[in-house]
Amino acid sequence: MEISLDQIKEKLGNAGLKATHQRMVVYRALVGVKSHPSADKVFDSIQSENPSITLATVYNTLDTFVEAGLAKRVMSGKGPVRYDARMDNHHHLICSNTKEIIDFYDEELNSLIRDYLQKKRIQNFELADMQLHIRGEKLNPNKEIRIK
Amino acid sequence: MEISLDQIKEKLGNAGLKATHQRMVVYRALVGVKSHPSADKVFDSIQSENPSITLATVYNTLDTFVEAGLAKRVMSGKGPVRYDARMDNHHHLICSNTKEIIDFYDEELNSLIRDYLQKKRIQNFELADMQLHIRGEKLNPNKEIRIK
DNA sequence: CTCCAAATGATAATTTTTATTATTTAGAAA
DNA sequence: TTTCTAAATAATAAAAATTATCATTTGGAG
Numbered sequence: 253m254e255i256s257l258d259q260i261k262e263k264l265g266n267a268g269l270k271a272t273h274q275r276m277v278v279y280r281a282l283v284g285v286k287s288h289p290s291a292d293k294v295f296d297s298i299q300s301e302n303p304s305i306t307l308a309t310v311y312n313t314l315d316t317f318v319e320a321g322l323a324k325r326v327m328s329g330k331g332p333v334r335y336d337a338r339m340d341n342h343h344h345l346i347c348s349n350t351k352e353i354i355d356f357y358d359e360e361l362n363s364l365i366r367d368y369l370q371k372k373r374i375q376n377f378e379l380a381d382m383q384l385h386i387r388g389e390k391l392n393p394n395k396e397i398r399i400k
Numbered sequence: 401m402e403i404s405l406d407q408i409k410e411k412l413g414n415a416g417l418k419a420t421h422q423r424m425v426v427y428r429a430l431v432g433v434k435s436h437p438s439a440d441k442v443f444d445s446i447q448s449e450n451p452s453i454t455l456a457t458v459y460n461t462l463d464t465f466v467e468a469g470l471a472k473r474v475m476s477g478k479g480p481v482r483y484d485a486r487m488d489n490h491h492h493l494i495c496s497n498t499k500e501i502i503d504f505y506d507e508e509l510n511s512l513i514r515d516y517l518q519k520k521r522i523q524n525f526e527l528a529d530m531q532l533h534i535r536g537e538k539l540n541p542n543k544e545i546r547i548k
Numbered sequence: 549c550t551c552c553a554a555a556t557g558a559t560a561a562t563t564t565t566t567a568t569t570a571t572t573t574a575g576a577a578a
Numbered sequence: 579t580t581t582c583t584a585a586a587t588a589a590t591a592a593a594a595a596t597t598a599t600c601a602t603t604t605g606g607a608g
Contacts, residue, residue: 270605272555292595306557311596316555327475330565332595345525361516365532368509375546377493379536384513388527398523418574420586440564454588459565464586478596480564 255283267320277302278313282323282337288344288353290332326353329387343384350393356386403431415468422453426461430471430485436492436501438480474501477535491532498541504534 260279264271281297282289289297295310314335317323326334326344334353341362345354365382390397408427412419429445430437437445443458462483465471474482474492482501491504513530538545 270554272605274556290595304557306559307595308558308597309556312556315597325477327477329473329475330481333478345522347525348528358520361513364512364516365509368512369534372506372548374493374534374548376539376543377495377536377545378539379534380496381536382532382534384530384532386517386522386527386530388525388529391524391526395524397525400520400522418585420574422587438564452588454590455564456566456589457587460587463566 255280263322267322269316269320269322274302274305274309275313275316277305278310279317279322279337282314282317282335288326288334288336290334292332294335324381327385341381341383343386345386345388345397347390347393348387349389352390354397356384356399403428411470415470417464417468417470422450422457423461423464425450425453426458427465427470427485430462430465430483436474436482436484438482440480442483472529475533489529489531491534493534493536493545495538495541496535497537500538502545504532504547 260276261271264275277298281294285297291311291314295307318325324336326336343356345356408424409419412423425446429442433445439459439462443455466473472484474484489510493502493504
């Protein structure tokens with residue numbers, strides 16, 4: 253179930269962004285690639301179909317998406333910044349070995365943390381979002397991570 | 401209560417690292433500067449007293465510290481990687497406005513999350529550490545953030 | 549359709565980080 | 579204490595990541 257161009261156009265519109273060809277392509281790549289790609293990886297993945305789109309444009313576009321609330325930056329430790337188009341609250345398992353960033357959706361955990369922070373009353377700080385970085389190593393790099 | 405050179409020497413020794421002058425200086429700066437400095441900031445802060453220490457050495461040294469378990473990388477979004485010498489489990493409030501990274505120590509929160517993850521049984525993944533990135537904005541950039 | 553602010557391409561430049569290699573040094577062993 | 583050696587550092591250079599500049603193009607409001 254790939255995202256359609258119309259859906260992307262709508263997303264961009266809702267975010268107050270012009271629906272340019274470049275943005276459509278970058279957004280589709282970001283959603284499609286899954287693995288929380290770096291700007292460079294996005295560039296690579298669109299390169300052959302769209303040779304005219306510059307790496308600088310990819311950077312700018314991803315930046316724009318982050319500003320507009322269409323993507324998040326995810327940090328992995330070393331190396332380039334990586335991006336995530338999934339905006340619903342979720343967490344990340346970060347494998348120091350394979351550099352994979354694996355989504356960890358867990359509504360129960362979300363509310364656990366959210367409620368706790370709420371209770372804490374952090375003053376002079378408007379919370380935008382929070383995510384848990386769970387760092388570790390895959391024991392078998394070739395196998396998937398199974399939760400529960 | 402500044403950390404003494406002997407204490408640093410001991411820390412380095414325990415981590416299996418030679419206690420070189422450069423490492424002592426970088427470590428002291430890292431602990432002293434508080435604000436989760438970037439390599440560049442560490443370099444700046446030691447520069448005048450230690451003009452012979454190269455930026456490359458600062459990078460290498462910080463890297464070595466991370467490998468050896470004496471420091472952690474902290475990511476702030478944009479900009480360079482920042483480092484944290486505090487190794488006990490704690491979280492970070494990240495102000496998108498001032499770029500500040502503020503420590504958030506909370507033992508109750510730690511065990512809340514730790515216990516939850518334990519219960520979840522994440523397979524094929526050896527957990528090293530976890531930290532919560534709490535992103536937001538200081539309402540008044542000049543005032544402190546108060547918790548509870 | 550026209551028009552213009554906004555976006556992009558095509559660089560160039562900067563910033564951040566890593567690599568290379570000759571020289572120096574901490575600390576183990578004599 | 580002195581000697582010796584593997585490890586660490588300085589002094590680059592280079593690479594990787596990111597941002598800036600500015601002339602040209604374009605989405606979409608009117």
